[in-house]
Amino acid sequence: MKTSDRFLSYIAMYKLKAISIGFIVMLISICAVMSVPLLERIIESMGNKDTNSMIFWLSMTIVVYVIRSFAAYAQITLSYSLVLDIITNLRMDLFSHLQHLSLDFYDNRESGKTLSVLLADIQMIRLTLTEIFIKIFRHVLTPVGLVAYLLYMNYKLTIILMIIPLMMTVLFKKSRVIMRNASRKASESSGQIASFFQENIRGAKVVKGFGLENIQMQQMKIINHENVECIKKEARVIAIQDPFLFLAHVIASVIIIGIASAFIISGEMTPAELISYLLGVFLFIDPIREISKLNILFQRILASAGRVFELLDLKPSVIDKPGAFALNHVKGKIEFQKVDFQYQDDRSQSLTKIDLVVHPGEIIAITGESGAGKTTMVNLIPRFYDPIKGCILVDGQNIRGISLRSLRDIIGIVPQETILFSGTFQDNIAIGKPGASLEEIETAAKLANIHDFVMQQPSKYHTLVGENGAFLSEGQRQRIAIARCFLKNPDILILDEITASLDENSEKLIMNSLNRLLEKRTTFIISHRQSLLQLADRVICLDNGRIKNYAES
Numbered sequence: 211m212k213t214s215d216r217f218l219s220y221i222a223m224y225k226l227k228a229i230s231i232g233f234i235v236m237l238i239s240i241c242a243v244m245s246v247p248l249l250e251r252i253i254e255s256m257g258n259k260d261t262n263s264m265i266f267w268l269s270m271t272i273v274v275y276v277i278r279s280f281a282a283y284a285q286i287t288l289s290y291s292l293v294l295d296i297i298t299n300l301r302m303d304l305f306s307h308l309q310h311l312s313l314d315f316y317d318n319r320e321s322g323k324t325l326s327v328l329l330a331d332i333q334m335i336r337l338t339l340t341e342i343f344i345k346i347f348r349h350v351l352t353p354v355g356l357v358a359y360l361l362y363m364n365y366k367l368t369i370i371l372m373i374i375p376l377m378m379t380v381l382f383k384k385s386r387v388i389m390r391n392a393s394r395k396a397s398e399s400s401g402q403i404a405s406f407f408q409e410n411i412r413g414a415k416v417v418k419g420f421g422l423e424n425i426q427m428q429q430m431k432i433i434n435h436e437n438v439e440c441i442k443k444e445a446r447v448i449a450i451q452d453p454f455l456f457l458a459h460v461i462a463s464v465i466i467i468g469i470a471s472a473f474i475i476s477g478e479m480t481p482a483e484l485i486s487y488l489l490g491v492f493l494f495i496d497p498i499r500e501i502s503k504l505n506i507l508f509q510r511i512l513a514s515a516g517r518v519f520e521l522l523d524l525k526p527s528v529i530d531k532p533g534a535f536a537l538n539h540v541k542g543k544i545e546f547q548k549v550d551f552q553y554q555d556d557r558s559q560s561l562t563k564i565d566l567v568v569h570p571g572e573i574i575a576i577t578g579e580s581g582a583g584k585t586t587m588v589n590l591i592p593r594f595y596d597p598i599k600g601c602i603l604v605d606g607q608n609i610r611g612i613s614l615r616s617l618r619d620i621i622g623i624v625p626q627e628t629i630l631f632s633g634t635f636q637d638n639i640a641i642g643k644p645g646a647s648l649e650e651i652e653t654a655a656k657l658a659n660i661h662d663f664v665m666q667q668p669s670k671y672h673t674l675v676g677e678n679g680a681f682l683s684e685g686q687r688q689r690i691a692i693a694r695c696f697l698k699n700p701d702i703l704i705l706d707e708i709t710a711s712l713d714e715n716s717e718k719l720i721m722n723s724l725n726r727l728l729e730k731r732t733t734f735i736i737s738h739r740q741s742l743l744q745l746a747d748r749v750i751c752l753d754n755g756r757i758k759n760y761a762e763s
Contacts, residue, residue: 349497542732575746622700630679642694
């Protein structure tokens with residue numbers, strides 16, 4: 211489906227509002243056309259020195275414009291409502307789709323570019339669509355009514371008048387593709403700026419620690435210059451259109467006035483008819499100038515909508531198979547059977563012929579050098595990725611046949627880098643079990659040794675943690691992640707280097723929590739810390755994506 215047809219389908223979802231706006235626009239156009247004969251009647255009344263008639267037509271003019279004002283108010287209100295409905299729907303479709311894309315999408319795409327589509331492109335569509343509906347759409351029918359009436363007044367002059375839209379059609383036909391490409395490049399360049407900003411903010415400590423401020427400034431100058439050039443190219447396309455359009459209007463107006471003057475001299479027109487006709491001409495020119503912008507604005511929308519639809523067209527690499535089922539009464543036995551895995555952008559395999567059987571309730575520690583494939587291996591269990599060969603079984607069932615929701619519901623993960631959301635302690639712990647009561651959350655926090663710390667805060671569990679837990683230490687963040695797992699109460703547990711960056715006191719608190727958390731759960735521990743390795747029933751060592759050896763703890 212074309213980008214234009216696809217975008218218009220979002221408008222079609224709200225056809226009742228769109229049709230209502232169309233009727234209101236028709237009323238506005240009728241009022242605009244009526245002003246021409248009303249002016250003619252007023253001038254004739256003045257010429258005839260008929261005061262009563264003049265007052266009547268002046269009153270009618272006021273009534274017409276009062277109606278037009280109320281209609282304009284209704285049109286603007288409904289237009290804003292329609293645009294917001296369209297943008298809300300488009301934004302929610304995009305966000306929902308991003309939630310279902312697999313992790314390889316986030317691995318291979320700069321987050322700033324994705325944010326640029328979510329924010330900048332959606333905002334561009336909103337602003338441009340608002341301008342179209344509020345400033346331009348109200349003029350769409352006015353030229354039609356005016357042309358019909360002007361033909362009635364003087365068909366010879368009106369035929370000449372019609373040269374204007376024909377000139378514009380020819381003049382701007384080729385500019386559509388140029389404008390769309392220019393708008394697309396400008397949007398992509400804005401995405402690069404958003405990505406660079408995000409990286410610079412996220413890596414502020416690194417930038418300052420290594421004294422990279424000047425280097426980052428130079429890089430920003432380059433990216434900013436590229437963005438300016440893209441916007442200038444877009445501006446040049448716009449700049450070409452407006453002056454030529456104005457020139458066409460002036461030439462046509464001069465020709466019409468000249469010919470109309472000849473008609474007056476020959477007696478084919480009266481001065482009153484000429485004045486009202488010229489009013490009609492000027493009322494015709496202004497809508498045409500506004501409508502001529504439609505091409506540029508719509509191409510701008512299509513450029514941004516194209517980037518949105520590109521994301522919407524991406525397919526997740528990990529999906530539920532038809533007939534996927536939910537696991538019930540999970541014991542926790544996990545089997546890797548000759549599993550191979552390779553990332554999309556990596557030529558060498560990350561995992562090769564992994565064979566491993568983990569019994570229910572068994573604790574497996576995984577060690578190995580950085581890049582050996584430890585995290586990759588455990589990431590295959592919740593199907594963040596799928597192996598390219600072999601299979602993984604849970605209680606004898608191939609995980610590809612288990613629904614993703616059911617599979618991930620039985621797995622708890624404590625990552626090395628804990629992600630906290632901008633909310634309260636209660637909000638962040640409740641991630642383990644959405645809708646959990648405060649009592650359940652407090653019980654989980656006590657088991658994770660974070661309850662006492664939370665109770666010392668000004669608003670206790672309702673205290674904000676800051677962006678990504680900015681106000682907390684790494685140990686406190688890890689204990690919140692452990693509290694999530696206590697609350698979730700999973701059958702399978704994955705702990706990924708959870709004490710790697712902790713001091714001795716924080717590690718002791720977490721170790722106390724882990725002793726309770728690991729009870730009767732099948733657990734994978736990635737670590738080099740002896741304190742964690744001692745908890746394991748078996749220790750396996752990975753080397754270049756292969757299991758090098760097993761050892762009993």
